[in-house]
Amino acid sequence: MSDSEEPQQKTVIGIAFGNSNSSIAFTSPDGKAEVIANEEGDRQIPSVLSYVGDEEYHGAQAKSHLIRNPKNTVAYFRDFIGKSFADIDPTYAHSSAHPIQHETGVAFSVEEKAGAEPSTLTVSEITTRHIRRLKESAADFLGKTIDGCVITVPTDFSEAQRKLLSEASKASGLEVLQIIQEPVASLLAYTAREETSHPADKTVLVLDIGGTRTDAAVIASRGGLFTLLATQHDYELGGRHFDDALVDHFSKEFIKKHKVDPRENERSLAKLKLECEATKKTLSLSNSAQISIESLAGGFDFHSTVNRLRFDLLSKKLADQIVGLVESVVKKAGMDLTDINEVILAGGTSHTPKIASRIQQLFPSTTAVQAPSTNPNALNPSELSARGAAIQASLIAEFEAEDIEQSTHPAVTVTPHLAKAIGVVIHSPEGDEGKAEDKVYVFLDAETAVPARRTATFVGTQVGGDVLIRIVEAKKESVDVTPPKEVKEKVEGADEDDEDDDDDDEEEEEEKVIKRVTEVEKVIAEALLKDVKKGQKIEVMLNVAGDLTLTVTARVVGGKGGIRGTVPG
Ligand code: ATP
Structure with missing residues (x-):
């Protein structure tokens, strides 16, 4: 094939669209994803548009x-897409252009041109303008026209919201190939790093x-397929609240010195x-940081430090x-908690070391916590989506539209999966200690995407005779096997006076020993x-079909021969 006949490769990008920030990324020819800086050199691009003159x-x-x-500055609008005015929480937009009621839902009244009447910009229109700027930054950086994109949204984005987002992007000249969920994108960013298929x-x-906001999701990754098991959201918890904690702290200091509260004046507060x-x-x-603001309030400058x-x-x-x-998700x-093998910390606020250490303390040491302060190889949490x-x-990029719909979308969201683990119990009349015992082998973990098949072999009997094989639903449970305190004290000769010491309490928490046991349920x-x-x-093969029918x-x-049976799903 001559060069001119080669199919033209599409230039596609990924967009993370947050209420606070957005970012754009592309995949280099060697398969590595990289986040693009805009003309000002920012990789975290505030989702804000402002009209001046x-x-x-x-x-x-x-x-x-x-x-x-x-x-005339529009901010924090992503979650307003597709919502009625009555359904939005306008709190975050308090110090920017105020959302107003509009026949399409929510809009903003903004002076777009100097001296002209304010125009009404719908949330869809603002979204179109924002995406257009992101697309232009990507095109400038890559030196190519952008043919399409994948955008991430939170898991609670409705179908109607997704549709409006797609239309808003299309109106900016950027085709949306697919909209995917933020936690799935974060997990993809990590799994793509693993050097195995x-x-x-x-x-x-x-x-x-x-x-x-803060969003948590539990995802089962089985055989390269992702299944979303549970999600939980807190719409009043995010970096803004951490900023407010500092705002209150410094305001008190300022009031002490100057008897003026900077929070009472809009401009000083901003x-x-x-x-x-x-x-x-x-x-x-x-470990410490300085703050320096000229003419903060009442004509006074402000300089301070905080550790x-x-x-x-x-x-x-x-x-x-x-x-x-x-805990609740x-x-x-x-x-x-012991069922979680890995925690991925995403979003800008996940840079906070204390948060990462609190999460690490919550989980057993075997659970990997991916955050910059707990793992030097962790990816930048602000860039994951x-x-x-x-x-x-x-x-x-090269899929036909219906292939994207049919294959990729369900693969990351609604794949059927096993509700319970399936195992095999082999009755052994002469167990490890010479006594009869049942041994449970888990073949397929709960949340395994189906169809799935597993085969394993066991020694049936050490003495010869009939072997009973039971196929069971099983549940892995955590049992606290931490030695009681008195026992430990005896062993270690611990000093009872230490009991009230907080640090010691923390250490004890870390020493907790949890063992996993498999219980047969049915x-x-x-x-x-x-x-x-x-x-x-003895060889046992379990095959679970897409409709959950089990063949053993x-x-x-x-x-010679063998036994075969089918149990409907
Ligand atoms: P949302 O949709 O919840 O508003 P987003 O996805 O738009 O969030 P992110 O970029 O993930 O926004 O997070 C922005 C927050 O992260 C801001 O509050 C910002 O101050 C905070 N942040 C960014 N970098 C750091 C850092 N290094 N340390 C602490 N906080 C940070």
Whole structure:
């Protein structure tokens, strides 16, 4: 084939569209996803548009206009897409253009041109303008026209919201190939790094702590397919609340010195908020940070410092709330903390070291917590959604529209899966200690996507005779086997006076020993293999079809025939 006949490769990008920030990413020819900086060098591009004179500002430039020109600066609008005015929470838009009621839902009244009447910009129109700017930044960076994109949204985005987002993007000249869920994108960003085409089966919790909200999701990753098991959201918990903790702290200091409360003046408050956000980010990297604001309020400048310990104390309640959210999503998934193999911390606020350490303390040490402060190889939490979206975009770029609909979409969301683990119990008349015992072998973990098939061989009997095989539904349970305190004290000669010491309590929590045991819940089928010779191997194969019908085959290895049975799903 000559060069001219080669099919033209499409240029596609991934877009993470948040209430606070958006980012764009592309996949390089070697398959690595990279986040693109806009013309100002920002990879986290504030989802903000501001109108000053005849100019439209976007991103960080627009965000800085929240101080001088808040009425014509539109921010925090993503969650308003497809919502009626009565259903939105306008709190976050308090210090920017106020949302107003409109026949299509929500809009903003903005002076777009100097001296002209304010125009009414619907949320869809603002979204179109925002995506257009993101598309232009990507095109500038890559030096190519962008043919399509994959956009990430939270798991609670409705079909109607997705449709409107797609239309808004199309109106900007950017075709949406697919809209995927944020936690799935974060998980994709990590699994794409694994150098195997068969990623290990695991249960992952994605905790996304953004600017205005926190979302948690439990996802089963089985045989490379993802199944969303449970989600939980907190719409009043995000980076903004951490900023507010600092705003209150510094305001008190300012009042003490100057008898003026900077929170009472809109402009002073906007200045303080922006600086507190920057101070908070510094504290993620170093132990102390300075804040310096000229003419903060009443004509007084403000200079101060804060250390990480103080910040952690000021934001302790917020960290407690995050821990609570994690516990509740795990419970909602019908699991306990020890069932989670990996926690992925996503969203800008996940840079906060204290949050990562609180999450690490919550889980057993065997659970990997992916965050910059707990794992030096962790990916940047602010970039996960965009990277995942870019990876997905490059995977489906050449697909036909209906193939995207039919194959990729259900694969990451609604794949049928096993509600319970399925195992095999082999009755052994002479167990490890010479006594009769039942041994449970889990073949298929709960949440395994179907169809699935597993085969295993066992030694049937050490003495010869009939072997009873039972196929069961099983449940893995955690049992606390931590030695009682008195026993431990005796062994270690611990000092009782230490009991009230907080640090010691924390250490004890870390020493907790949890063991996993498999409990049989229900027998689904039984098979009897007759006259099995001493030491002969038995092969059992379980096959679960897409409709959950289970087929069991058992045979003596090397023997003739076998048993086969089917149990409807
Ligand atoms: P949402 O939709 O919840 O508003 P988002 O997805 O738009 O969030 P993100 O970029 O994930 O936004 O998160 C933004 C938040 O992360 C902001 O509050 C920002 O201050 C915070 N953040 C960013 N970097 C850091 C850092 N290094 N340390 C602490 N917080 C940070």
